[in-house]
Amino acid sequence: MSAALIKYRGFIWKRAMLDLRVRYATTDLGVLWNILHPLALIGTYTFVFSFIMGARYPTEGVPYWVFICAGLVPWMAFSDCVASGTTCFQVSAPYLRKLPVPEEVFIAERVLSATINLALSFAVLIALAMIAGQSPSWHWALIPVVLLLLQTLGFGIGLGLGTITTFFPDVQQIVPLVLRMAMWLAPVLYPMSAVPEKVHGVVRFHPGTPFLVAVHELFLDGQMPPVWVWWAQGAWVIGALVAGTLVLRALRREIRDVL
Amino acid sequence: MAGEHTDRAPAVVARDVSKVFKLYDRPSGRLLEWMTLGRLRRHDAYQVLEDVSLEAAPGECLGIIGRNGCGKSTLLRILSGSLSPTSGSVSIRGRVFALIELSTGFNSTLTGAQNIGFAAQMLGMDKAYVRAKKDEIIDFADLGRYIDRPLREYSSGMRARLSFSLFAFLEPDVLMIDEAFSVGDEAFQRKSYALLEQMIKAEGRTVLFVSHAMHVMRRLCQRIVWLEDGGVRLFGAGEEVCDAYLQHMQRHARPGDHAPAIGPSGVPLVPEPFAEPAYSLDGFTPTGADPQLVGLWIVDIKAQVVPVATSRAPFRLYAAFHFARPAPAVRIVVCIHTQDEWLVAHGDTSVREGAPPTPAGGSVIVTSWQVKPIGLAPGRYRVSVEVHPAQGEGEPLLVIDEAGVLEIEGPAVVDSVYDGFLPPGIVEHLDDQ
Structure with a gap:
C-alpha cells in the first residue's frame, strides 16, 4: 500500500495541486475561492452563534470566532476527505478503467488536496488570531501533527467508504448525512466544557473529539492536551487505516469490474 | 542490462486467463450474497474470457484480432494490469504501458506540453526522466504551436499523436495499443509504424496490438491471436491467422453482406457511365502511374x-x-x-x-x-x-x-x-x- 503511494507521489502531488487550481479555473477569483468558501461558512456560524443566539460558552477569553474557526477548519477538511473519498472511485473511473494505478493513489490525492487547503486556511487563521490578540505558544508546533493525524483518519475512512460505495451507491447518499450529524455531535462549535458531564463519555467516543480537543487545547489555551486525547487519536487513526486497508484489499479485485 | 539480447524468455505470458463479470440486478443482491456467505446466489455470471493463454517474446509484435465483443479489450486490460483476471495468471517483465483509449489520463485544461509531464507521472515515471524525454516527445508529436494550447482544443487526431508519442518515447518494455492508432493523418501513421518497427526490431521491445486494420496487422505482427467468444480460436503466424480470419469473416458475413448487386439481366452490375467518375480524380492519381x-x-x-x-x-x-x-x-x-x-x-x-x-x-x-x-x-x-x-x-x-x-x-x-x-x-x- 505505502509502496504505491511512494511510487506515485509525484502524480498524487500534481493532481492535488491541479485539483485546487482547476476547481475554480474558470472563475475570476480563481484559487481564492478555496479560502472564500470556508470563510463564508465561518462568518455564518459566528453570526448565528454569537449575535443571534448570543452563545456564552466558556471560551476563556478567546474571541468566539477564533474558537469556531479552530474547530470548523479542521472539521471541514476532514469531512471533505471522507466525502470526496467516498465518491473517489466513481469520479476517477476513467483512470481506473484504463490504468494499472492502484486505487489508494486516488484517495490519497483527494486527502492531499484537502490537506493543502487545510494548511492554507489554518495559516490564515493563525495570522488572524494573532492580530486579534492571541499570543503564540510553542505548543502550536504540535498543531500540524494533530491535523495530519486527523487527515490520516480521513484517508483510512475514505479507503473503506470509497470501496464500499463502488458496490453500494446508496452509501454515497448516507455519508453526507452522517457527516452533517457528526459535526453537531463533536465539540466543533462548542467546547468540551459546555458538554454536560453525564454525556462526556458519549462525546468522547466520537472519532472527531480527540482531534478537536487537541487543537483547542494547543491553539487556544497554549497547553498540552490530556494523555487520553493522544491515545484516542492514535487508536482511531490506526483503526481506520487497518479497517480501510482490509476492506480495500478484500474487494480490490472487483472494484474495476463494476466501474 | 547485460545479456538483454540473448535473453529470449517471453516478456508477456498469460496462462489460462478467464474473466467472469458478475451482473447483479440491483446492488443489494451483492449484500445478500455476502450476508449469506454466497449461499444465496443473486448474480448472473457473464464469461468474457475463457482460458486464454498467450505469450510474446521481446522483439515481437503480437496482434490480437476478433470481432467486436470477442473480449479483445478485456484481455488487453487484464494484460496491462488495469483489470484482474477471475482465474489464471499474467506475468509481464519490465515496464508496461497500455494505450487503451485516446488521451488516456490526459487533463483537458492543461496544455499538451504540461500533459506530457502529468501523464508520465501517472504512468509512474519520475520527473527527471520525463524532463529528459520531453523534447523528443514534442518533436515526434509535431503539433506545432498547439503543444502550448490546452488539450480541450485538440482534435482526436491530435490527442492520438500526443498520446502515442508519449507512450512510445517513455521506453516501455511492453507497449499495448488498442485501436487508437488508426487515428492521425496518413503521414503520422506511417511515421508511427516506422517507430513501432524500430522499437520492435532494433530495440527488442514487445508490442501488443489490437486493430481491425488487417493490412497493418499483416505488416507489423509476427504472430496473431484470434479471439472468438472469449477463447483463442487460432494462435499462429501473422499472415496465416490474418488469412484464416478474413476468410472466416467472408464466409460468415451476415446475409446480404456480399451478395453482388445483380442487374435485371442477372449480370453483376457495373455502373454505367465509366467515362464520368463521380469524383474529379485529377491530381489524385499520380500522373504516369500504372494502374x-x-x-x-x-x-x-x-x-x-x-x-x-x-x-x-x-x-x-x-x-x-x-x-x-x-x-x-x-x-x-x-x-x-x-x-x-x-x-x-x-x-x-x-x-x-x-x-x-x-x-x-x-x-x-x-x-x-x-x-x-x-x-x-x-x-x-x-x-x-x-x-x-x-x-x-x-x-x-x-x-x-x-x-x-x-x-x-x-x-x-x-x-x-x-x-x-x-x-x-x-x-x-x-x-x-
Whole structure:
C-alpha cells in the first residue's frame, strides 16, 4: 500500500495541486475561492452563534470566532476527505478503467488536496488570531501533527467508504448525512466544557473529539492536551487505516469490474 | 542490462486467463450474497474470457484480432494490469504501458506540453526522466504551436499523436495499443509504424496490438491471436491467422453482406457511365502511374449511381482501375476514414476465395465494396485505395490517400458491433474498348 503511494507521489502531488487550481479555473477569483468558501461558512456560524443566539460558552477569553474557526477548519477538511473519498472511485473511473494505478493513489490525492487547503486556511487563521490578540505558544508546533493525524483518519475512512460505495451507491447518499450529524455531535462549535458531564463519555467516543480537543487545547489555551486525547487519536487513526486497508484489499479485485 | 539480447524468455505470458463479470440486478443482491456467505446466489455470471493463454517474446509484435465483443479489450486490460483476471495468471517483465483509449489520463485544461509531464507521472515515471524525454516527445508529436494550447482544443487526431508519442518515447518494455492508432493523418501513421518497427526490431521491445486494420496487422505482427467468444480460436503466424480470419469473416458475413448487386439481366452490375467518375480524380492519381484509378462511385440499393449515400440502406462503393501494362496478380485495398482520421472500414480483395485478379495490359478492373451504413454515422468520409502485388511484400503499385469523399446522409444509426469490414463483392475484368 505505502509502496504505491511512494511510487506515485509525484502524480498524487500534481493532481492535488491541479485539483485546487482547476476547481475554480474558470472563475475570476480563481484559487481564492478555496479560502472564500470556508470563510463564508465561518462568518455564518459566528453570526448565528454569537449575535443571534448570543452563545456564552466558556471560551476563556478567546474571541468566539477564533474558537469556531479552530474547530470548523479542521472539521471541514476532514469531512471533505471522507466525502470526496467516498465518491473517489466513481469520479476517477476513467483512470481506473484504463490504468494499472492502484486505487489508494486516488484517495490519497483527494486527502492531499484537502490537506493543502487545510494548511492554507489554518495559516490564515493563525495570522488572524494573532492580530486579534492571541499570543503564540510553542505548543502550536504540535498543531500540524494533530491535523495530519486527523487527515490520516480521513484517508483510512475514505479507503473503506470509497470501496464500499463502488458496490453500494446508496452509501454515497448516507455519508453526507452522517457527516452533517457528526459535526453537531463533536465539540466543533462548542467546547468540551459546555458538554454536560453525564454525556462526556458519549462525546468522547466520537472519532472527531480527540482531534478537536487537541487543537483547542494547543491553539487556544497554549497547553498540552490530556494523555487520553493522544491515545484516542492514535487508536482511531490506526483503526481506520487497518479497517480501510482490509476492506480495500478484500474487494480490490472487483472494484474495476463494476466501474 | 547485460545479456538483454540473448535473453529470449517471453516478456508477456498469460496462462489460462478467464474473466467472469458478475451482473447483479440491483446492488443489494451483492449484500445478500455476502450476508449469506454466497449461499444465496443473486448474480448472473457473464464469461468474457475463457482460458486464454498467450505469450510474446521481446522483439515481437503480437496482434490480437476478433470481432467486436470477442473480449479483445478485456484481455488487453487484464494484460496491462488495469483489470484482474477471475482465474489464471499474467506475468509481464519490465515496464508496461497500455494505450487503451485516446488521451488516456490526459487533463483537458492543461496544455499538451504540461500533459506530457502529468501523464508520465501517472504512468509512474519520475520527473527527471520525463524532463529528459520531453523534447523528443514534442518533436515526434509535431503539433506545432498547439503543444502550448490546452488539450480541450485538440482534435482526436491530435490527442492520438500526443498520446502515442508519449507512450512510445517513455521506453516501455511492453507497449499495448488498442485501436487508437488508426487515428492521425496518413503521414503520422506511417511515421508511427516506422517507430513501432524500430522499437520492435532494433530495440527488442514487445508490442501488443489490437486493430481491425488487417493490412497493418499483416505488416507489423509476427504472430496473431484470434479471439472468438472469449477463447483463442487460432494462435499462429501473422499472415496465416490474418488469412484464416478474413476468410472466416467472408464466409460468415451476415446475409446480404456480399451478395453482388445483380442487374435485371442477372449480370453483376457495373455502373454505367465509366467515362464520368463521380469524383474529379485529377491530381489524385499520380500522373504516369500504372494502374490509374479511373473511377469511384457510390451505388445505392437500386443500383443507381448517386452522389451521396444514405444511412438508411446498405450501398456499394465501386472503384475502377485501368492497367496500361500487364501486371502480376494484385490485391486491392479500400479504406474509409473519418475526417478526424479514424479508419472506420477496410476491405481487401485477398479475402475472396479463388485466384486474385491478374490484370492484362490495357484492362480495367472494377471492384465493388459492400458498405453497411449501420455504424457509419452520417457525415463526410475520406476513401483511400491501394493496389498491392498479391504475393510478397513488394512495393505497392498504387496508393491514393484521397481517392474521394464519401458523404452519408440520413439518421444516425449506431451499431456498436460494426467491425469495419468491407466485404469485396465482385471483381470484374473489362477489356479496354
